[in-house]
Amino acid sequence: MRVGRMKFNDHESAIKLNQALIIRISKYFQPYWRHTLLVMVILCLTSSLGILPSIFIQYIIDQALPEKDLRFLCLLVIASLTTTMVSGLLGVWQSYLNAFISQNIVYDMKNQMYRHLQKMPLQFFSTVKQGEVITRMTSDISGIQGVFNGTVVSFFNNILVLSSTAIALIMMNWKLALLGMFAVPLFIFPTRKMSQIRWKLAKQTQEKMSEENQIIQETLSFSGYILMKLFTREEKEYEGFKAVNAESARLQIRESTAGRWFIMVMTTFTSIGPMLIYLYGGYLFIQGEITIGAIIAFVTLLGRLYGPVNQLTSLYIDIKRSLALFERIFEYFDMELQINDHPHAVAIENNVIKDIKFQNVTFSYQNGNPTLQNISFIASAGKMTALVGASGSGKTTITNLILRLYDIDSGSITIGGIDIRLLTLQSLRSQIGLVTQETYLFNGTIKENLQYANYSAPKEEMINACKAAYIHEFIINLPNGYDTVVGNRGVKLSGGEKQRISIARVLLKNPPIIIMDEATSSLDAVSEYYIRKAMDYLLMNKTSIVIAHRLSTINNASHIIVVNDGRIAEEGDKEHLLGRDGVYKELYERQFGMKRDMQDHTLG
Numbered sequence: 128m129r130v131g132r133m134k135f136n137d138h139e140s141a142i143k144l145n146q147a148l149i150i151r152i153s154k155y156f157q158p159y160w161r162h163t164l165l166v167m168v169i170l171c172l173t174s175s176l177g178i179l180p181s182i183f184i185q186y187i188i189d190q191a192l193p194e195k196d197l198r199f200l201c202l203l204v205i206a207s208l209t210t211t212m213v214s215g216l217l218g219v220w221q222s223y224l225n226a227f228i229s230q231n232i233v234y235d236m237k238n239q240m241y242r243h244l245q246k247m248p249l250q251f252f253s254t255v256k257q258g259e260v261i262t263r264m265t266s267d268i269s270g271i272q273g274v275f276n277g278t279v280v281s282f283f284n285n286i287l288v289l290s291s292t293a294i295a296l297i298m299m300n301w302k303l304a305l306l307g308m309f310a311v312p313l314f315i316f317p318t319r320k321m322s323q324i325r326w327k328l329a330k331q332t333q334e335k336m337s338e339e340n341q342i343i344q345e346t347l348s349f350s351g352y353i354l355m356k357l358f359t360r361e362e363k364e365y366e367g368f369k370a371v372n373a374e375s376a377r378l379q380i381r382e383s384t385a386g387r388w389f390i391m392v393m394t395t396f397t398s399i400g401p402m403l404i405y406l407y408g409g410y411l412f413i414q415g416e417i418t419i420g421a422i423i424a425f426v427t428l429l430g431r432l433y434g435p436v437n438q439l440t441s442l443y444i445d446i447k448r449s450l451a452l453f454e455r456i457f458e459y460f461d462m463e464l465q466i467n468d469h470p471h472a473v474a475i476e477n478n479v480i481k482d483i484k485f486q487n488v489t490f491s492y493q494n495g496n497p498t499l500q501n502i503s504f505i506a507s508a509g510k511m512t513a514l515v516g517a518s519g520s521g522k523t524t525i526t527n528l529i530l531r532l533y534d535i536d537s538g539s540i541t542i543g544g545i546d547i548r549l550l551t552l553q554s555l556r557s558q559i560g561l562v563t564q565e566t567y568l569f570n571g572t573i574k575e576n577l578q579y580a581n582y583s584a585p586k587e588e589m590i591n592a593c594k595a596a597y598i599h600e601f602i603i604n605l606p607n608g609y610d611t612v613v614g615n616r617g618v619k620l621s622g623g624e625k626q627r628i629s630i631a632r633v634l635l636k637n638p639p640i641i642i643m644d645e646a647t648s649s650l651d652a653v654s655e656y657y658i659r660k661a662m663d664y665l666l667m668n669k670t671s672i673v674i675a676h677r678l679s680t681i682n683n684a685s686h687i688i689v690v691n692d693g694r695i696a697e698e699g700d701k702e703h704l705l706g707r708d709g710v711y712k713e714l715y716e717r718q719f720g721m722k723r724d725m726q727d728h729t730l731g
């Protein structure tokens with residue numbers, strides 16, 4: 128799987144307009160084919176109507192004016208105005224259709240991307256930079272809305288205007304038409320060079336913007352802000368941001384300046400054609416072969432010829448840019464989901480207490496460097512199994528494997544005898560309640576955070592869960608009670624309060640399996656007491672796995688597993704482990720011995 132910093136393809140040549148890509152992109156247009164067809168019909172109409180005013184001008188100059196025919200003049204002027212008005216109205220309708228099609232495609236893509244990212248493995252989010260995900264979700268996908276208008280419609284419109292004008296010019300006078308078209312090849316030459324420059328600049332701008340998003344994400348989030356303040360890194364971070372910002376501004380100025388030069392060169396070429404027409408057309412007029420009206424009509428029409436050629440040549444750049452956007456989005460869509468439902472996956476029985484069995488489980492985050500090796504144990508149904516061990520020994524990893532946040536390399540994990548890989552992910556996770564070390568609450572009210580577990584839970588049930596988690600009294604004493612907003616990640620609450628709310632949330636979900644990672648932050652005695660009581664209630668009659676940092680937490684554990692460096696060092700009940708001269712005894716003596724030392728010290 129490719130994760131991490133996704134690179135904007137380094138070489139322009141990497142993005143090729145191949146058939147597969149076109150088919151893939153056109154699939155997004157498929158649901159809106161009727162609207163797209165309508166746009167094409169409107170384009171045909173407006174491009175044909177656009178020729179008429181020039182022809183009317185010719186008749187005004189050559190007939191209505193010399194013959195002093197006021198009626199004919201009025202008729203021509205009215206016809207010309209009507210044509211312009213009808214074109215204008217069709218244009219308005221087309222703009223609406225353009226917006227409708229492009230916004231709907233953006234809507235579909237954003238939904239698809241969100242759904243896809245929801246299914247990405249945890250490993251993806253631990254590796255990829257947050258700014259990158261946001262850039263792809265927002266600016267890249269939003270950039271697609273310009274693609275339909277700026278690329279697809281523009282392409283067809285220009286082709287239609289170009290061909291209808293060329294036909295009209297040739298029908299009027301083929302010699303003059305050939306002369307007028309003389310300047311056309313001159314447009315093509317600078318385009319290639321220009322496209323390379325703008326491509327490179329666009330790529331660099333995109334990267335800088337991602338970097339900018341990243342800095343904002345990291346330093347202006349709650350935890351990032353605290354980190355920055357505590358280490359007094361404001362100036363350093365500001366300097367870093369300023370540098371990236373300056374670079375992004377410089378690139379954007381260069382990008383638009385490069386465009387200006389291009390337009391200037393094109394404008395120069397555009398003025399060559401009319402001059403040639405005046406020269407040769409004037410000669411033909413003097414010879415009596417052509418009328419003044421024809422020359423004027425010709426020059427007016429010529430403008431319609433150069434505009435599209437100019438746009439079509441620079442459209443090449445836009446097509447490349449659009450393709451790059453699609454490529455960047457497709458890059459995410461093409462990432463392997465890794466953890467998927469097995470084709471014959473079954474739903475786990477709802478609410479039945481079962482045991483969890485690890486058999487020779489080996490797992491590595493990075494290939495060839497196992498984090499867990501040969502883990503085998505049974506967490507008995509309806510009992511508490513405790514995981515203890517030094518920091519980094521692999522306890523959280525074991526619990527993550529039960530939730531199938533990662534898939535194991537070898538061995539098996541079963542629940543009630545069924546391999547978890549044969550269970551649907553949705554049903555598996557619905558049967559597990561997780562209380563993590565760091566409680567994640569979103570910025571909403573306490574009630575909303577609790578309801579995340581069960582939207583249909585009646586109020587009494589919610590209150591009962593909070594009472595059982597020893598947090599109800601605290602909540603009702605807040606000025607807004609259950610409607611109190613908890614702040615980003617629940618910052619307005621203490622660690623102990625947050626963890627009790629998270630226990631209440633799991634109680635509302637009421638699953639038969641509970642995984643609990645005890646908070647490491649030292650809680651005061653009262654908090655610890657209430658959390659312990661809340662835990663006792665939560666774990667009652669559940670198959671539970673508790674990661675304990677304080678051995679006092681797991682007095683009720685029927686089975687203790689000591690993890691050391693990714694392996695099970697020893698296991699058994701408390702008495703058994705204390706009877707051995709092993710890791711547990713050492714941990715026990717260190718924790719309780721330390722407590723005694725501290726007490727002696729205080730007493731002394």
Ligand SMILES: Nc1ncnc2c1ncn2[C@@H]1O[C@H](COP(=O)(O)OP(=O)(O)OP(=O)(O)O)[C@@H](O)[C@H]1O
Nearest residue numbers: 250253492493498517518519520521522523524525
């Ligand atoms: N997403 C990850 N990618 C790569 N390595 C990881 C990842 N998560 C954890 N690790 C590594 O795996 C090892 C086990 O980590 P784990 O979080 O399971 O330890 P732990 O026993 O729960 O630690 P603690 O008690 O401090 O929470 C550690 O060396 C850690 O650096």
